[in-house]
Amino acid sequence: MxxxxxxxxxxxxxxxxxxxxxxxxxxxxxxxxxxxxxxxxxxxxxxxxxxxxxxxxxxxxxxxxxxxxxxxxxxxxxxVRLDEKALDDCVNLRLLIEPVTMAQVAATAPIEEMEAWRSVAVEIVDAARAGDVTAYIDADLRFHLGLLALAGNSLLVDTVRDLRHRSRLLGVPRLARARALEPSALEHLELLDVMVARDADATRALTERHLGHVRGIWAEHGEHD
The missing domain is CATH 1.10.10.10 (Winged helix-like DNA-binding domain superfamily/Winged helix DNA-binding domain)
Structure with missing residues (x-):
């Protein structure tokens, strides 16, 4: 038996x-x-x-x-070198994909499944405050891909992952040392708040704004590390 x-x-x-x-x-x-x-x-x-x-x-x-x-x-x-045009191409593709998808998730995904990513949003803020670049990048990737995955399109998630990996966050170490990453980090909590409130329009707008800030961090020119 x-x-x-x-x-x-x-x-x-x-x-x-x-x-x-x-x-x-x-x-x-x-x-x-x-x-x-x-x-x-x-x-x-x-x-x-x-x-x-x-x-x-x-x-x-x-x-x-x-x-x-x-x-x-x-x-x-x-x-691999990545020039300014390649960076802009990455951001422009993400702008075509992510705002509309995040708005869709905000409108349709179970609230508890979106809320489950709040702890990761907190990780992003904690990493920004600690100046921990590796933890910041890791948590940021998990947060965005996790929420996008709630749309149920694995190809879309793989595409965004690839675009993120091709990009260069050259400004992150400098911002981390200056403790200037926190405003961008706090946007993740703000984004989650409007998503669980089912505000699709605010979700789309905030995602677009966040990607604009990210492009600034991705700049090739300026102070390097």
């Missing part, structure tokens, strides 16, 4: 070393900490992380799929 399995706690899966390295490298890439056009070897980066070269190489291959780096034979990976 097969015994009945008792109720047992579920354990969340721990991220692999490859996933951890990918997350850290992505943050370094999108904020310009790794120089556009420069070539980095997996062994050299591995020394910085204090790990073997294998997870770093695997992480770089993942980032190559996101068009953030490109392999250079027998040398490593080159950080």
């Amino acid at each position: 097969t015994a009945t399995v008792p109720d047992l706690p579920a354990f969340s899966r721990r991220p692999s070393l490859r996933e951890i390295v990918t997350k850290e490298l992505r943050a370094a890439l999108v904020t310009g900490k790794l120089t556009p056009g420069a070539v980095y070897s997996a062994p050299a980066l591995a020394v910085q992380f204090g790990v073997s070269a294998t997870p770093v190489r695997e992480a770089m291959l993942d980032l190559a799929k996101e068009k953030l780096v490109e392999p250079v034979r027998n040398k490593g990976f080159r950080v």
Whole structure:
């Protein structure tokens, strides 16, 4: 006779070393900490992380799929350059996709499913106040993609994820050091408030405004880090 399995706690899966390295490298890439056009070897980066070269190489291959780096034979990976037009193209596509989709989510998604993302919005604000660039970028990505996913279109979510990964948040470290990220971070809580209030028009307008602020952070010119 097969015994009945008792109720047992579920354990969340721990991220692999490859996933951890990918997350850290992505943050370094999108904020310009790794120089556009420069070539980095997996062994050299591995020394910085204090790990073997294998997870770093695997992480770089993942980032190559996101068009953030490109392999250079027998040398490593080159950080892809992104010019102002490419940045504008990314933002313009997001403006076509996200405001209308977020307005749709505000009008139709269950309120409790939208409200579930409030804790992540708080993470964004906490990271901004702490000047933690990696945590800010990670939480910001989860927040926006999570809410967009409530529209039920996985292709749309994948497209926005790709656009975000192709972009450069070069101003984030400078703003974090100056404690100037907080206004943009607080917009996430404001956005969630109008969404759970079922105000589709305000959701669309605020999403457009937020993307305009993001474009300012993405500027290639000015003070680099």
